[in-house]
Amino acid sequence: MADMVSIPHSQPQQHQFNPYTENGGTILAIAGADFSVIAGDTRQSEGYSIQTRYAPKVFRLTDKAVLAVNGFAADGNMFVKKVRQRLEWYRHAHAKDMPIRAIARLIQTMLYSRRFFPYYVYNILGGIEEDGTGAVYSFDPVGSYEREACRAAGAAQSLVQPFLDNQIYFKNQTPAPGTSFPGHLSLSTVLSLVIDSFTSATERHIEVGDGLEMYIVLAKNSPSIQSLRDIRGMSELTATEDGERVFVVRRDLKKD
Amino acid sequence: MSIAAQTDSCPRQPIVTGTSVLALKYKDGVMMAADNLASYGSLARFKDIQRLHPVGKYTVIGAGGDMSDFQYIQKFLEQLIIEEFTSQDGHDLGPAQIHEYLSQVMYSRRSKINPLWNSLLVGGFKDGKSFLSYVDLLGTTYSATTLATGFGAYLAQPILRKEVEGRENELTEEEAIRIMESCMKVLYYRDARSLDKYQLAVITADGVKISESRHLSTTWSFAEGIRGYGAQTQ
Amino acid sequence: MFRNTYDSDNTVFSPQGRLHQVEYALEAVKQGSAAVGLKSKTHAVLLALKRSTGELASYQQKMFRIDDHAGIAIAGLTSDARVLSNFMRQQAMSSKMLFNRAIPVNRLVSAIADKAQVNTQEYGRRPYGVGFLVIGYDESGSHLYEFSPSGNSYEYFAMSIGARSQSAKTYLEKHYEEFADASLEDLIRHGLHALRETLQQDKELNVNNTSIGLIGPRSEHEKKGVQPEGAFRILENEAIEPFLKTMVAKEDPPAPAPAASSSGPAASGSGDVQMSG
Numbered sequence: 117m118a119d120m121v122s123i124p125h126s127q128p129q130q131h132q133f134n135p136y137t138e139n140g141g142t143i144l145a146i147a148g149a150d151f152s153v154i155a156g157d158t159r160q161s162e163g164y165s166i167q168t169r170y171a172p173k174v175f176r177l178t179d180k181a182v183l184a185v186n187g188f189a190a191d192g193n194m195f196v197k198k199v200r201q202r203l204e205w206y207r208h209a210h211a212k213d214m215p216i217r218a219i220a221r222l223i224q225t226m227l228y229s230r231r232f233f234p235y236y237v238y239n240i241l242g243g244i245e246e247d248g249t250g251a252v253y254s255f256d257p258v259g260s261y262e263r264e265a266c267r268a269a270g271a272a273q274s275l276v277q278p279f280l281d282n283q284i285y286f287k288n289q290t291p292a293p294g295t296s297f298p299g300h301l302s303l304s305t306v307l308s309l310v311i312d313s314f315t316s317a318t319e320r321h322i323e324v325g326d327g328l329e330m331y332i333v334l335a336k337n338s339p340s341i342q343s344l345r346d347i348r349g350m351s352e353l354t355a356t357e358d359g360e361r362v363f364v365v366r367r368d369l370k371k372d
Numbered sequence: 373m374s375i376a377a378q379t380d381s382c383p384r385q386p387i388v389t390g391t392s393v394l395a396l397k398y399k400d401g402v403m404m405a406a407d408n409l410a411s412y413g414s415l416a417r418f419k420d421i422q423r424l425h426p427v428g429k430y431t432v433i434g435a436g437g438d439m440s441d442f443q444y445i446q447k448f449l450e451q452l453i454i455e456e457f458t459s460q461d462g463h464d465l466g467p468a469q470i471h472e473y474l475s476q477v478m479y480s481r482r483s484k485i486n487p488l489w490n491s492l493l494v495g496g497f498k499d500g501k502s503f504l505s506y507v508d509l510l511g512t513t514y515s516a517t518t519l520a521t522g523f524g525a526y527l528a529q530p531i532l533r534k535e536v537e538g539r540e541n542e543l544t545e546e547e548a549i550r551i552m553e554s555c556m557k558v559l560y561y562r563d564a565r566s567l568d569k570y571q572l573a574v575i576t577a578d579g580v581k582i583s584e585s586r587h588l589s590t591t592w593s594f595a596e597g598i599r600g601y602g603a604q605t606q
Numbered sequence: 607m608f609r610n611t612y613d614s615d616n617t618v619f620s621p622q623g624r625l626h627q628v629e630y631a632l633e634a635v636k637q638g639s640a641a642v643g644l645k646s647k648t649h650a651v652l653l654a655l656k657r658s659t660g661e662l663a664s665y666q667q668k669m670f671r672i673d674d675h676a677g678i679a680i681a682g683l684t685s686d687a688r689v690l691s692n693f694m695r696q697q698a699m700s701s702k703m704l705f706n707r708a709i710p711v712n713r714l715v716s717a718i719a720d721k722a723q724v725n726t727q728e729y730g731r732r733p734y735g736v737g738f739l740v741i742g743y744d745e746s747g748s749h750l751y752e753f754s755p756s757g758n759s760y761e762y763f764a765m766s767i768g769a770r771s772q773s774a775k776t777y778l779e780k781h782y783e784e785f786a787d788a789s790l791e792d793l794i795r796h797g798l799h800a801l802r803e804t805l806q807q808d809k810e811l812n813v814n815n816t817s818i819g820l821i822g823p824r825s826e827h828e829k830k831g832v833q834p835e836g837a838f839r840i841l842e843n844e845a846i847e848p849f850l851k852t853m854v855a856k857e858d859p860p861a862p863a864p865a866a867s868s869s870g871p872a873a874s875g876s877g878d879v880q881m882s883g
Binding site for chain 3: 178179197201204205207208211212213354355356357358
């Protein structure tokens with residue numbers, strides 16, 4: 117073993133090319149009973165430089181699945197492109213969109229296939245399950261994944277996740293005597309939590325800011341649509357009739 | 373065509389290098405600027421190098437980083453444009469398509485650990501729309517109304533943003549030239565790998581125009597008054 | 607059928623300068639049920655007649671989606687069509703991957719025409735036994751192309767292929783000048799009228815035996831699909847009911863349809879080969 121370590125360098129040590137960088141930003145998704153919210157900021161940075169104030173990190177895959185990608189931007193964009201390509205072949209073969217739990221497994225295999233030269237990205241997949249429930253799947257760069265109620269990832273994960281643990285899982289809280297915590301939060305509560313998470317992350321983390329993109333996926337005939345009535349900066353992206361519905365809300369975040 | 377056919381995984385380093393490239397969107401299209409210097413380390417080796425290159429009828433690419441890699445990029449893009457031209461069916465590649473293609477090449481080369489050592493700006497104007505985007509040796513891409521590579525990202529980008537953001541549709545060509553000139557001047561004063569000779573490219577509905585080399589007039593008399601470091605110690 | 611002396615090898619010319627194997631391949635197209643294509647300034651549509659091998663069997667697939675901006679209708683060997691359409695899908699996707707551009711329709715057609723040509727020249731190969739009508743929309747507007755196993759491809763205002771397609775062509779030639787400015791509903795009605803001409807005496811177009819493929823803004827009769835608005839989609843079964851209702855009944859009992867240019871079994875309709883489409 118010692119022999120292996122002590123190979124003498126006859127040449128001057130060359131600068132090793134590092135194929136990765138870190139482009140900042142944060143993503144977040146929360147699942148409700150019959151909806152899912154997937155959000156990300158739009159700043160892209162490297163070191164202390166802001167490269168652009170608008171580079172989307174959240175992508176609509178189908179009318180029931182939205183993918184947020186954070187980490188090394190070049191890997192992220194390529195990964196989304198490849199996932200979309202696989203979904204297109206699925207559509208060719210089956211004339212319908214791939215269900216979200218299948219997309220989640222697909223993403224796992226795609227990430228793990230690069231186990232020894234990973235996509236340096238944290239993925240969060242949100243949407244509506246075939247049974248109509250809201251879903252969030254989160255992944256590590258090499259494909260470990262699980263279904264959860266909420267997840268934050270990226271630069272400000274350490275700021276946002278504890279806040280979510282407290283507000284969504286009610287960690288470190290005790291219900292008032294004779295009451296209990298709600299099983300699922302309403303859409304309007306979730307939207308407020310997401311917006312507050314990002315304004316706070318923008319305040320405290322230099323890599324978060326500029327803009328917020330928040331995708332909302334609603335199950336078929338979801339009554340949650342009521343809470344979207346007067347949301348500022350919202351537009352609908354739904355492609356199908358009488359199915360799930362997709363909305364996006366765009367907001368400004370502080371640019372400093 | 374065999375782009376990056378070689379899977380030579382020995383990492384290299386840039387040898388003859390260009391410094392910053394600047395670009396902005398203005399009323400009529402896109403403007404780009406880069407000086408004429410190609411350095412060999414700290415030696416100002418070639419002082420009449422063109423770092424802005426037209427690709428097809430609607431696009432200009434500007435390069436910082438390794439100049440031989442840039443020449444290789446010019447070569448295969450030329451090949452691509454010829455292939456596209458020979459199909460003679462009225463379809464041609466605009467700046468967005470060229471940028472996408474370039475990004476794929478840059479990303480696939482970085483994935484082979486054999487990067488093309490450049491930071492590139494792609495600017496263009498086609499079908500009434502201006503286009504401006506960045507790609508580098510890692511395959512990282514982004515777009516904005518003002519872009520700058522290399523030292524320009526630190527020295528010129530703040531000036532460009534202040535002057536251009538929110539005024540993209542009002543800025544005239546004259547104003548854009550003035551902004552570019554002042555940024556190039558800042559770069560020449562502070563970037564030791566820069567030159568006071570540069571070119572401007574404008575891409576508008578009229579097509580691509582790359583200027584003759586322009587000279588920056590600078591004053592150095594203030595240097596006389598500097599005390600406390602360097603040769604003069606008092 | 608008939609045999610020729612110079613037909614055992616597709617790479618050998620007959621003394622008349624013909625490639626018999628290639629011509630037989632063109633016959634395979636004529637054996638398939640008819641497909642009709644036509645376009646306006648805003649839309650391109652395909653209509654096809656689906657065969658079923660019997661009461662208990664399902665109907666064949668006559669249309670394939672290639673991409674959001676392109677689709678095909680086929681006549682001939684369905685299995686060959688699957689191979690070629692798969693190739694077209696790959697071409698379309700690689701254009702998106704490399705250039706972020708929807709592949710120009712003419713290039714999509716040239717790509718398969720070049721593939722088909724190779725099969726008419728190389729030893730040990732056979733020509734594809736299928737013809738396509740390709741519709742698409744790109745920077746230069748809506749398009750309709752015919753592709754055939756000989757390696758030829760042409761662009762048309764309106765075209766038909768397959769069994770008894772000459773009758774449909776006759777209809778299209780009479781009406782094509784109206785197509786350019788026609789509404790989607792009118793365009794489809796013309797298409798259905800043309801397709802109807804290819805039917806045998808006692809047959810009618812219905813929701814089971816007709817497919818409609820189209821590109822362009824949505825009709826009021828349509829539901830939104832999984833693709834983006836205006837993208838290629840295939841309408842079948844109850845979705846085509848409202849379009850069938852727009853058809854105008856033929857005035858007089860049809861005169862014996864002029865024998866389709868094809869010969870033998872195709873015209874009689876008894877020669878449905880299981881494999882052929």
